[in-house]
Amino acid sequence: MKPNAQLLEQILDDVRPLIGQGKVADYIPALADVTNQKLGIAVCYNDGEVIRAGDADEAFSIQSIxxxxxxxxxxxxxxxxxxxxxxxxxxxxxxxxxxxxxxxxxxxxxxxxxxxxxxxxxxxxxxxxxxxxxxxxxxxxxxxxxxxxxxxxxxxxxxxxxxxxxxxxxxxxxxxxxxxxxxxxxxxxxxxxxALEMSCVDLAKAFFYLANKGTPLSDNTAILSPTQSKQLNALLATCGLYDGAGEFAYRVGMPGKSGVGGGIIAIVPGEMSIAVWSPELDPSGNSLAGTAALELLSARIGRSIF
Amino acid sequence: MKPNAQLLEQILDDVRPLIGQGKVADYIPALADVTNQKLGIAVCYNDGEVIRAGDADEAFSIQSIxxxxxxxxxxxxxxxxxxxxxxxxxxxxxxxxxxxxxxxxxxxxxxxxxxxxxxxxxxxxxxxxxxxxxxxxxxxxxxxxxxxxxxxxxxxxxxxxxxxxxxxxxxxxxxxxxxxxxxxxxxxxxxxxxALEMSCVDLAKAFFYLANKGTPLSDNTAILSPTQSKQLNALLATCGLYDGAGEFAYRVGMPGKSGVGGGIIAIVPGEMSIAVWSPELDPSGNSLAGTAALELLSARIGRSIF
Amino acid sequence: MKPNAQLLEQILDDVRPLIGQGKVADYIPALADVTNQKLGIAVCYNDGEVIRAGDADEAFSIQSIxxxxxxxxxxxxxxxxxxxxxxxxxxxxxxxxxxxxxxxxxxxxxxxxxxxxxxxxxxxxxxxxxxxxxxxxxxxxxxxxxxxxxxxxxxxxxxxxxxxxxxxxxxxxxxxxxxxxxxxxxxxxxxxxxALEMSCVDLAKAFFYLANKGTPLSDNTAILSPTQSKQLNALLATCGLYDGAGEFAYRVGMPGKSGVGGGIIAIVPGEMSIAVWSPELDPSGNSLAGTAALELLSARIGRSIF
Amino acid sequence: MKPNAQLLEQILDDVRPLIGQGKVADYIPALADVTNQKLGIAVCYNDGEVIRAGDADEAFSIQSIxxxxxxxxxxxxxxxxxxxxxxxxxxxxxxxxxxxxxxxxxxxxxxxxxxxxxxxxxxxxxxxxxxxxxxxxxxxxxxxxxxxxxxxxxxxxxxxxxxxxxxxxxxxxxxxxxxxxxxxxxxxxxxxxxALEMSCVDLAKAFFYLANKGTPLSDNTAILSPTQSKQLNALLATCGLYDGAGEFAYRVGMPGKSGVGGGIIAIVPGEMSIAVWSPELDPSGNSLAGTAALELLSARIGRSIF
CATH class of the missing domain: 3.40.710.10 (DD-peptidase/beta-lactamase superfamily)
Known part of the structure; x- marks a missing residue:
């Protein structure tokens, strides 16, 4: 099922109550200053359409992404x-x-x-x-x-x-x-x-190549081979979320990568690239509400790699 | 693409030269006695057909599977x-x-x-x-x-x-x-x-429920919910191959579980369950030729979760 | 300087205020039941005299001693x-x-x-x-x-x-x-x-052989050679107090061994064997007031191996 | 017993056959170039006399000493x-x-x-x-x-x-x-x-303060208090020889400190400071023949802290 903006809005509404249960990264002042209320999501679908909700156009520090x-x-x-x-x-x-x-x-x-x-x-x-x-x-x-x-x-x-x-x-x-x-x-x-500054929309577009066998959204020239793209997704699935990779696979079931700025990108191979942003982190260092949003999206569109 | 017996035979021929490069588990005499020449594969497809090649009907010790x-x-x-x-x-x-x-x-x-x-x-x-x-x-x-x-x-x-x-x-x-x-x-x-003794055919049939949203081959009664089945596949993808889970995901791209008896089961969710057997192990304790067979199968049928 | 009973009494008075700052071992009920107020010390000198103070004749669980x-x-x-x-x-x-x-x-x-x-x-x-x-x-x-x-x-x-x-x-x-x-x-x-039950007097006598080149108090037959006795003292000095051996050497300067029952034995080679008892332990698992008593004794009689 | 030059010569003769069984430190070229044949010992006694044998006057890199x-x-x-x-x-x-x-x-x-x-x-x-x-x-x-x-x-x-x-x-x-x-x-x-360059004689003199309650050989002004001197000796006894402190205490029974240049200093509190030099090291990084020389000296003069 292809997600639409209404579904994304609904998901953000469902996870917004989680804000307050995590902790914004504070090891450098520049990150600690970000308000914890930010919440955004964007999806880049394989037909080229980009769907978004919340603070999806606001740039943040992508950190480990x-x-x-x-x-x-x-x-x-x-x-x-x-x-x-x-x-x-x-x-x-x-x-x-x-x-x-x-x-x-x-x-x-x-x-x-x-x-x-x-x-x-x-x-x-x-x-x-x-x-x-x-x-x-x-x-x-x-x-x-x-x-x-x-x-x-x-x-x-x-x-x-x-x-x-x-x-x-x-x-x-x-x-x-x-x-x-x-x-x-x-x-x-x-x-x-x-310290790259990107929005959810930027990220969803930038990582579309991993949902598209190595070929980016912007033109038809592959930057990675289909095999390399598959291998990179495999690495993301097993190693992309620090010490929370197993839990993320269990709950979300997509290859992904998080950053302490609160962003996460996730991939449904062949279908779509997704980016979420919520600055508060769980104890493993991954966006708390962001992970929950991806879990809901996975369940509602019936998409997971497992 | 649905695999057939000819493809499976071809794959076994391609990986047979690897025999001799691994090491049969020898920490107990009963395992050390198995000949290293054994090689089998079986696939249980979602239409109920079971395809096999090599020593697919010979039982072995499933160990950690x-x-x-x-x-x-x-x-x-x-x-x-x-x-x-x-x-x-x-x-x-x-x-x-x-x-x-x-x-x-x-x-x-x-x-x-x-x-x-x-x-x-x-x-x-x-x-x-x-x-x-x-x-x-x-x-x-x-x-x-x-x-x-x-x-x-x-x-x-x-x-x-x-x-x-x-x-x-x-x-x-x-x-x-x-x-x-x-x-x-x-x-x-x-x-x-x-110490359960099962053949590749037994294993492919037994684990079909993980390819079928929790419902086994033998009847239509679910033993796990679709969500549980998805979760179990996620756990297999991140943790199923000891300290070689990342390498297995990178090369094969399927949830799987290995045993020191040389067996491996692997799942293509929604499509098929697969079992391979070759007693020699790689340094991580996973079947060496078995992993290679799954890698070839994944490439030739164009199926991987990534 | 040879210690006398008055000196030992004085030392016990000086360390008694420490009672309350440690923690009685409580991993088994039989140890947890001992009152934390117990405090005793005994010295067995190389002329055969045994000097004592406090609860020196009351038996306790020697544990790791x-x-x-x-x-x-x-x-x-x-x-x-x-x-x-x-x-x-x-x-x-x-x-x-x-x-x-x-x-x-x-x-x-x-x-x-x-x-x-x-x-x-x-x-x-x-x-x-x-x-x-x-x-x-x-x-x-x-x-x-x-x-x-x-x-x-x-x-x-x-x-x-x-x-x-x-x-x-x-x-x-x-x-x-x-x-x-x-x-x-x-x-x-x-x-x-x-679970051996011994008093400070029993312990001071029993370990006299380590102060006497391997020959016990009770008769003139060596149970260890002088070299073995020296080696055992060396092991006690470097390894006798768990993860507090360095601190004990720094403060007390004698080979010693502690038990979670609150006892410690210590040796001045060639001169005397000493036993103290106070059930409360420091974070390293050694008797808190007992260590302090040995530190005072070492300072007041001017005896240390360093 | 006070050692004399003849005893020191004898000890060097006894340990010289060990040369060839260790390994000269080679992680930097300047150390690797030292010949493994060097062997020296010096003792600074509490009456001010310095006794020496072998290459006791040749300077070497004191490293961790x-x-x-x-x-x-x-x-x-x-x-x-x-x-x-x-x-x-x-x-x-x-x-x-x-x-x-x-x-x-x-x-x-x-x-x-x-x-x-x-x-x-x-x-x-x-x-x-x-x-x-x-x-x-x-x-x-x-x-x-x-x-x-x-x-x-x-x-x-x-x-x-x-x-x-x-x-x-x-x-x-x-x-x-x-x-x-x-x-x-x-x-x-x-x-x-x-990278300080000192000979055995230099080292024995320099560390005399640890055998003399904190007061150096050169004048009567204490550089450490008697308590500090005792504490430093205690630290040397438990921590001075890397992961071989227990073995050194067991064999030699003196506070000491080694360097990868092959030098070791050792202290008999109240009596003497000792320095040995032999460039080949044992697996713990301590001079192999040097440790043996100290062991022999300890046995022959009947001096040890235990």
Whole structure:
């Protein structure tokens, strides 16, 4: 069943009472300042139509959702073996920024969607790209069809001021020989990717390629092969929601990726890409009302991968 | 595309050269004695047809595949909250029989498909069933439509002689208050479930309910609701292959469950249930040629959940 | 300086105000019932004199102090290599009953004074002794010169009813091949050793051999060589107080061993053996006022090994 | 018994056959280049006499032995509580540069003699001293009575080029709020301290204050109080030899500190300070022949703290 705007409005009304039960990310001031009342959803259907409700046009900090974009860029310029010898494909089974697992597994991050893995991917992009931040910006503007997308420099700078743990992760990987460039410029790029400002509509459009076998909404040129697109969805299904991937699969049943800014993107392969936004997070670091909205949408349109 | 026997034969021919690259489980003599040359596959399609190739009618020890059956029985007699407060829904991120994670997480196993989780489920069945081993036997005979299915007592007894680690796991959960019955009888049941002897054809038929929204092949009475069936598939997709769940999703893209006897079952929701068998295992403990066969099948019939 | 009864009385007066700041062990009812007001100290000097103050003649459950006695018995009947290949000599650096370290280190306990190590020692005694519990009783009666010493059966039985964690430890070591006998009888012996009832005077006398190069107070026959006695003191200094060994060395500066019954024994090699008792424990599981009493004694008599 | 030069020569002859059984530290080229044949010992007795044998006058890289010197400086300028709230007093129970324990214990290093702890101490010195490297140099020249002592800049620079793991440790502690200064200058100081070049004779003289209740050989002004000196010896006894502290206490029975340059200092409180040097290390990172020499010395002069 194809969702319509009325259904999306209804879903937002149903989950709005959950606001107040979660916690807005507050580890940097720029994120803590966002009002918890924001709530938006957008769906990009395979006929090209975009349906929306609530604050679907308001931009927010996409944070870790950017990890899917940087991995996609890496998959375009590296062979599969080059990537998957430096980062794993398995769920992490622990908090998303743990050094314990990284040390026990000799500096090889569990998957590209935990911080350590995304830092390795950023290190790879830094090696092959002359202007990584500009390249990412062009890529995401192209995917979303929105030339006005940009970084929130205040967020990026604020992240850099609170970067000690990520620096520790990067140096530990360097100690294991799994990080090639200087730490500071790679961290700078990484925090810029996280500081991309996008709306639910931007996100639903940008990630349509994962619902469309690798071909984006904006034109007919594939950015990933159908197999790569399927593989990326598989990684999202098992590793996309930190330590809540199993619960998300159980409740929502779609590949997805969340960010501490409160956004989540989700994919129904062959049919649609979805983006939700609600800033309050559950204890696993995923948007609380956003997850509930996706659960309702999955149930009401009868769509899940299972 | 619906697979046919010729396609299945072709797939077995393609993966047969992998035999010799894995390792037959040898922690108990009864498993170590199985010849590594066995190779079989069976598919139960949603029109009721069963297609097979190779050693698809030869019974083997299903081992951990039984964990899906015991969880299904628990879902029939316990409320969801009763189950999911005692066992989690998240991937384990570590070896399948680790006590480290169990201690760090206060005796709550990560999911019902690692040993600790299956022991909790067995403990729950022991509390509510008067004759758990007989009940399981009746259940699986009914699901597979095969009244001759039985336990291999030699395997069950041999497992009991090598049960120290599982006993340690059970006692540790008792110490945390998450195990209600005496350890020995529950272990005895658990090892019997693992010692069920089934062929690929039996398994494909028995697990058809997961491809059919909870309703088994044998009659039209649902054993799980459509929602429960979807949830169980979600759990299999994220947690069903020990520490290789991500790799399996990436390569095969179907919910599945493996056993150290070399069997794997996999589900294409709405379409078919599949069972493969090849005794040699990869380093994660999953059938090496079996996984490869499922990967080929997924690619050739163009079916995956992603 | 040789301590006298007046000094001991003064020390008890000085530490008595600490009562109320710790916590009596309550994991079994038999221990939880002891009044927290008990306070005693006894010193056995190298001229044979025994000095005492407070509740020094009242018997209590020695608990883990027994681990020194069982190790001494093992050192009498096993070669050093036989012991130290099965248990280490290093501080544990973690809580005293952790399975995490035991699994990471392949079933070899860090030292003989954590539960896992003492269980290995009990396993060794079980292998070589026909009546281990009787043998221990004779040994400790001889050392203390007190034929009335016995086990508190109620404590031993109560420990057995709460033995799940220790059973998990023993089964895990069996799984690693480092436990030879059946678990239940060894646990039974182990809990009896812990349930020995001794007073401070009994303990000071019994452990005099560690202050006297291996020769007990009761006669002139060495039970350990001078080298063995020195080695055992070294083990006590680095591993005798669970995760508080460093703090104890820093404050008290004597080899020692504590029990959750609130007793601590301490040794000034060549000079004296000391026993204190106060049931309330600090967060590391060592007697709070007892440690303070030893610290004062060390400072006032100017004796420490450092 | 006071050792003499002949006894020291004899001991070196006895342990020389062990050369070849260990492994010279090779993680930086400057250390790997040292010949494994070097062997020296020096004793500074409480009457002021210095006895020596072998290569006792040849300077080598003291490496982690410097951690005792930096802690001594910190004890001079900080209150005890200021130090011991930022670093623990307990043995580490794991490899000396593990981040696992540091993360589990919220950025508080186990003790001041593992890398993390010494980095915290260096951070404290950096806060209070205007020229930390110059201050250390003056301190150690004064203690050893040798105005020619200096840093090996090549070693310090080489360490800095291989500093990724230590940088990871420092950034992780910053993330937990337990590191106040910029990481790079503190690391630079730390590696200079490690790169101090001293001979066995220099070391035996420099550490005499720990055998002499806090008062150095060079004059009668105490640098630590008798209590502080006793406490420091206690810390050395329980934490001074990485993950081999228990074994060292068992075999040698003296407070001590080792460095990966192959040096070890050891203390007989009230009597003498000892330094040995042999570059090959055992698996715990402590000088193999050096430990054996101390064991022989302890046995032959009948001196041990136990």
């Amino acid at each position: 950017s990890k899917v974009l940087s991995l996609t860029l890496a998959m375009q310029s590296y062979q599969a073996e080059e990537i998957w010898t430096r980062v794993g494909k398995e769920p992490s089974g622990q908090a998303f920024n743990s050094l314990i697992q990284l040390e026990m597994e000799q500096g090889i991050p569990r998957n590209p969607f935990i911080n350590a893995g995304a830092l390795v991917v950023s290190d790879m992009l830094h090696t092959r790209q002359s202007a990584p931040r500009q390249r990412m910006l062009e890529f995401v503007r192209y995917l979303a069809g929105n030339p006005h997308l940009c970084y929130d420099k205040a967020v990026a700078d604020s992240e850099m001021l609170h970067s000690d743990r990520n620096a520790a992760i990067a140096y530990l990987m360097r100690a294991f020989g799994n990080f090639d460039n200087d730490v500071v410029p790679v961290l700078t790029n990484y925090f810029h990717y996280c | 039984s964990k899906v059956l015991s969880l299904t029985l628990a879902m029939q007699s316990y409320q969801a909250e009763e189950i999911w407060t005692r066992v989690g829904k998240e991937p384990s991120g570590q070896a399948f029989n680790s006590l480290i994670q169990l201690e760090m997480e206060q005796g709550i196993p990560r999911n019902p498909f690692i040993n600790a989780g299956a022991l909790v489920v067995s403990d729950m069945l022991h509390t509510r069933q008067s004759a758990p081993r007989q009940r399981m036997l009746e259940f699986v005979r009914y699901l597979a439509g095969n009244p001759h299915l039985c336990y291999d007592k030699a395997v069950a007894d041999s497992e009991m002689l090598h049960s120290d680690r599982n006993a340690a796991i059970a006692y540790l959960m008792r110490a945390f208050g998450n195990f209600d019955n005496d350890v020995v009888p529950v272990l005895t049941n658990y090892f019997h479930y693992c | 027994s681990k020194v006695l069982s190790l001494t018995l093992a050192m009498q009947s096993y070669q050093a290599e036989e012991i130290w290949t099965r248990v280490g000599k290093e501080p544990s650096g973690q809580a005293f009953n952790s399975l995490i370290q035991l699994e990471m280190e392949q079933g070899i306990p860090r030292n003989p004074f954590i539960n896992a190590g003492a269980l290995v020692v009990s396993d060794m005694l079980h292998t070589r002794q026909s009546a281990p519990r009787q043998r221990m009783l004779e040994f400790v009666r001889y050392l203390a010169g007190n034929p009335h010493l016995c086990y508190d059966k109620a404590v031993a039985d109560s420990e057995m009813l709460h033995s799940d964690r220790n059973a998990a430890i023993a089964y895990l070591m069996r799984a690693f091949g480092n436990f030879d006998n059946d678990v239940v009888p060894v646990l039974t012996n182990y809990f009896h050793y812990c | 410097s951690k005792v010197l930096s802690l001594t400086l910190a004890m001079q300028s900080y209150q005890a509580e200021e130090i011991w709230t930022r670093v623990g007093k307990e043995p580490s129970g794991q490899a000396f540069n593990s981040l696992i324990q540091l993360e589990m214990e919220q950025g508080i290093p186990r003790n001041p003699f593992i890398n993390a702890g010494a980095l915290v101490v260096s951070d404290m010195l950096h806060t209070r001293q205007s020229a930390p490297r110059q201050r250390m140099l003056e301190f150690v020249r004064y203690l050893a009575g040798n105005p020619h002592l200096c840093y090996d800049k090549a070693v310090a620079d080489s360490e800095m080029l291989h500093s990724d793991r230590n940088a990871a440790i420092a950034y992780l502690m910053r993330a937990f709020g337990n590191f106040d200064n910029d990481v790079v200058p503190v690391l630079t100081n730390y590696f200079h301290y490690c």
